[in-house]
Amino acid sequence: MTAQLTLRIDLPGGRLGHGKIALLEAIGSCGSIAAAGREFGMSYRRAWLLVDGMNRMFETPLVAARGGGAGGGGAHLTDLGTSIVALYRDAERKANESAGAELKRIEAALAKG
Template structure:
């Protein structure tokens, strides 16, 4: 998206209790890419404890875990995004695209109604 244009941050709130937003979606993306909860957390500027806490929260909220992890040790640990996690991320990203594409006209109208500092 254009840096000067509006940004949409999709935040889904469920009774689970779970909030699924851009941060958790990015964490899932990075775990999938990097194969590690700690590496994903580091890339996002968060501690391993915080990243693990978010993964536990997501895993507890869904019928099937979104992330599968194995303990570290001599061979090292690792993490994978499960098929359920891939599905959640896919549908979250689909909702983001839908809002950007179908909401473009509404975003433009709201933007046009805003105060302009360059006048």
């Protein structure tokens, strides 16, 4: 594994970081908050609370959910949710590219063994 940066963005309404972005990506691929939470070993309630917090941080929700029942539930990223994930991943990539030399020097100083 090579050294890499992960970002945590402190916003007026809360924090957005690697874990929350990964949860959003999982919701996008699973189509479900519960299934996405299970991928990370978290309860539905914990996943839902994280999604609810992110939805409240932004002007419009990042995740849209349908209630369960006979027809089944589900969730998907909104256009803004997809955009926020892409913006975060782009910022993360740029930070890693910018700090590449420093990361290599830090990694070179690690204990061998």
